[in-house]
Amino acid sequence: MLLLAIDTATSAITVALHDGERVLAECTTVDARGHGEYVAPGIAEVLTKAGRAAADVSAVVVGTGPGPYTGLRIGLVTARTFAFARGVPVFGVCSLDAMAHQAWLEDASGALGQSCVVATDARRKEVYWALYEISGRGVRRRSEPMVAKAAMIADEVRGLPVIGRGAVLYAESLGPRMGPLDVSAGALADLAARMLAAGQTLPEPEPMYLRRPDATPPPPRRPALP
Amino acid sequence: MTGGPLVLGIETSCDETGVGIVRGQILLADAVASSVEEHARFGGVVPEVASRAHLEAMVPTIERACREAGVRLDDLDAIAVTAGPGLAGALLVGVAAAKSLAVALGKPLYGVNHLAAHVAVDIVEHGLLAEPTIALLVSGGHSSLLLVPDVTHDVRSLGSTIDDAAGEAFDKVARVLGLPFPGGPHVDRVATEGNSAFVAFPRGLTSGKDMARHRYDFSFSGLKTSVARWVEARERAGEPVPVADVAASFQEAVVDVLTRKAVLACQEHGVDHLLIGGGVAANTRLRAMAQQRCDAAGILLRMPRPGLCTDNGAMVAALGAQMVSKGRSASALDLPADSSMPVTLVQA
Ligand SMILES: [Zn+2]
Numbered sequence: 001m002l003l004l005a006i007d008t009a010t011s012a013i014t015v016a017l018h019d020g021e022r023v024l025a026e027c028t029t030v031d032a033r034g035h036g037e038y039v040a041p042g043i044a045e046v047l048t049k050a051g052r053a054a055a056d057v058s059a060v061v062v063g064t065g066p067g068p069y070t071g072l073r074i075g076l077v078t079a080r081t082f083a084f085a086r087g088v089p090v091f092g093v094c095s096l097d098a099m100a101h102q103a104w105l106e107d108a109s110g111a112l113g114q115s116c117v118v119a120t121d122a123r124r125k126e127v128y129w130a131l132y133e134i135s136g137r138g139v140r141r142r143s144e145p146m147v148a149k150a151a152m153i154a155d156e157v158r159g160l161p162v163i164g165r166g167a168v169l170y171a172e173s174l175g176p177r178m179g180p181l182d183v184s185a186g187a188l189a190d191l192a193a194r195m196l197a198a199g200q201t202l203p204e205p206e207p208m209y210l211r212r213p214d215a216t217p218p219p220p221r222r223p224a225l226p
Numbered sequence: 227m228t229g230g231p232l233v234l235g236i237e238t239s240c241d242e243t244g245v246g247i248v249r250g251q252i253l254l255a256d257a258v259a260s261s262v263e264e265h266a267r268f269g270g271v272v273p274e275v276a277s278r279a280h281l282e283a284m285v286p287t288i289e290r291a292c293r294e295a296g297v298r299l300d301d302l303d304a305i306a307v308t309a310g311p312g313l314a315g316a317l318l319v320g321v322a323a324a325k326s327l328a329v330a331l332g333k334p335l336y337g338v339n340h341l342a343a344h345v346a347v348d349i350v351e352h353g354l355l356a357e358p359t360i361a362l363l364v365s366g367g368h369s370s371l372l373l374v375p376d377v378t379h380d381v382r383s384l385g386s387t388i389d390d391a392a393g394e395a396f397d398k399v400a401r402v403l404g405l406p407f408p409g410g411p412h413v414d415r416v417a418t419e420g421n422s423a424f425v426a427f428p429r430g431l432t433s434g435k436d437m438a439r440h441r442y443d444f445s446f447s448g449l450k451t452s453v454a455r456w457v458e459a460r461e462r463a464g465e466p467v468p469v470a471d472v473a474a475s476f477q478e479a480v481v482d483v484l485t486r487k488a489v490l491a492c493q494e495h496g497v498d499h500l501l502i503g504g505g506v507a508a509n510t511r512l513r514a515m516a517q518q519r520c521d522a523a524g525i526l527l528r529m530p531r532p533g534l535c536t537d538n539g540a541m542v543a544a545l546g547a548q549m550v551s552k553g554r555s556a557s558a559l560d561l562p563a564d565s566s567m568p569v570t571l572v573q574a
Contacts, residue, residue, distance in 0.1 A: 039326075040325035040560070069278075077323045082326045207278075213275045224451050
C-alpha cells in the first residue's frame with residue numbers, strides 16, 4: 001500500500017507518503033496564502049524522497065477541513081484529480097481529527113488527559129473547532145466541527161488544552177496551548193492508515209465549509225436621473 | 227490531418243468549468259459545466275459560488291472530455307490551464323487540478339493567458355492564424371484590441387476598455403430593461419425585433435480629442451448611464467418603454483464602436499486579418515456588422531462559432547497545442563494563478 005496524504009485546511013501546505021506502516025516522506029510548507037503554489041511540488045518532492053513513482057500510489061487521502069475555503073479547495077481538487085488520473089480511490093479525513101491524532105501520537109503515554117479542543121484559524125476573528133477525548137488508546141471526537149468567535153466558546157472550553165493556531169491567535173479566550181499548530185499530512189496519513197487497517201469506512205472527500213457563500217441578491221437599482 | 231500533440235486544457239477563470247482536448251489543430255472534445263444559473267438571482271457571478279461549483283465539476287468534466295475524445299489521460303502529451311486573468315479563487319481550482327494531472331501523469335504543464343487562448347481557439351475552427359493578426363476580444367470581463375504577431379509568445383495590447391467591459395454593459399442594460407442575467411443573449415434576442423436607429427446613444431471615445439488620446443480604447447460606462455437615464459425619463463413620464471428598440475439602439479452603439487475601432491486598427495497597422503473572440507463575439511449583430519465592415523475594407527474576418535467564443539477548455543488546449551508544437555518550454559509546477567495577468571504575458 002502507498003497512501004498519498006494531502007492537507008490544505010490550515011496554514012500548512014502538507015503532503016506525505018505512507019506505506020501502511022509508517023510515513024515514508026513528508027513535505028510541509030507554512031504559508032497561509034501559498035496553497036496553490038506548493039501542493040503539486042510537494043507531491044513531486046515526497047515521491048522523489050521516497051523513491052516512488054506516481055503510478056505506485058494506491059490510494060489518496062485528503063483533509064476535508066473545515067478550513068478557509070480557497071486553500072481547502074486546493075487540497076481537495078488536487079487529491080480528487082490525482083486519484084482520478086491514477087485510477088485509485090480517494091478518501092477524506094476531518095482535518096481537526098488529524099491534528100488531535102497528531103497530539104496523541106506525540107504523547108502516546110496518554111498523559112494528555114481526558115478532553116481537549118482543536119481550534120484552527122477560520123479568519124474573520126473566528127475559529128473552526130471541535131471537542132475531543134484523548135486517551136492512551138487514541139482519539140475520539142465528541143462534537144461536530146463548528147465555526148464560532150473564540151470569545152463565544154471561551155466558557156464552554158475553559159481550562160481545556162487547545163490544539164491548533166486558535167490557541168495562539170486567541171490566547172485570551174482559548175488555552176492552555178498544546179500539540180501542533182497546523183495539520184501534518186504525516187499524521188493525517190497515519191490516522192487514515194489505522195482506520196483502513198481497522199476496516200473502517202473513510203468519509204468522502206467533501207469539503208466542510210460550515211458557512212454559506214457570502215452572496216446577497218443585488219439591491220434595487222439606483223436611479224440614474226437626479 | 228491527424229498529427230500534432232495531444233493536449234488537455236482546463237479553464238476556470240469565471241463561472242464555466244471547461245475541459246477541452248485538442249490534437250494539433252483538431253478539436254476532439256469540449257466539455258463545459260456552467261454555474262451560471264446559480265448566479266442568476268444575484269445579478270452577477272458570485273466568486274465563492276463559482277469556486278465551489280468548479281471543485282464539484284472538475285473531475286466529472288475531465289472524465290466527460292476524455293470520453294468525448296476517446297482518449298486516455300496517459301495518452302496526453304501535455305496539460306494546459308488558464309493561469310489568469312480571472313477570479314482568483316476560481317483560477318486556483320483549475321490550476322491546482324492541472325498541476326495534479328501533470329504530476330500524476332508525469333506530463334509537462336503549460337499555464338497560459340486566458341485572452342491569448344480566446345485568440346488561439348480559432349485555430350481548431352479555421353486553421354493556423356495569419357501572423358500578425360489583429361484580435362478584438364470582448365466579454366463580460368474584458369474588452370481588448372490586440373496585435374498578435376505570434377499567439378504563443380508575442381501578444382501586444384493596442385487598447386482596452388477604460389471602464390466597463392462590453393459584456394458588463396450588456397448585463398447592466400439588461401437589468402435596466404428588466405431582462406434576465408446574463409444580459410448578452412437576452413439583449414441580442416429582443417434587439418432583433420427592435421429599431422436600432424430609435425435612439426442615438428453615445429459612441430464612447432470616438433470624438434476627435436478622444437481618438438487622439440484613446441484611439442483603440444473603449445468606454446461603455448457613459449453609454450450604460452445614458453440608456454438608464456433614457457429609460458427612467460420614459461418611466462417617470464408614465465410612458466411605456468420600447469424595450470426592443472432600446473435594446474437594439476444600445477447594441478448598435480456598442481457594436482458600432484467595437485467594429486469601427488477594430489477595422490481602423492487593421493488599416494493603421496497594415497494587417498488584413500481580424501479575429502473576433504470572447505463571449506460577446508457570440509452576439510449576432512456584432513458578427514454581422516464586423517463581416518460587413520471587413521468585407522468593405524478588404525479585411526479577412528475570422529470568428530469562431532459562438533460555442534467556442536464563450537469560455538471553454540478547448541481554447542486553452544488549442545493554445546497549449548500550439549506551444550508544444552512550437553517547442554516552447556513548459557511552465558514550472560509552482561506557477562501561480564494570477565488574477566490580473568497582463569494580456570502581453572502569454573505564458574505563466
Ligand atoms: Zn473569456
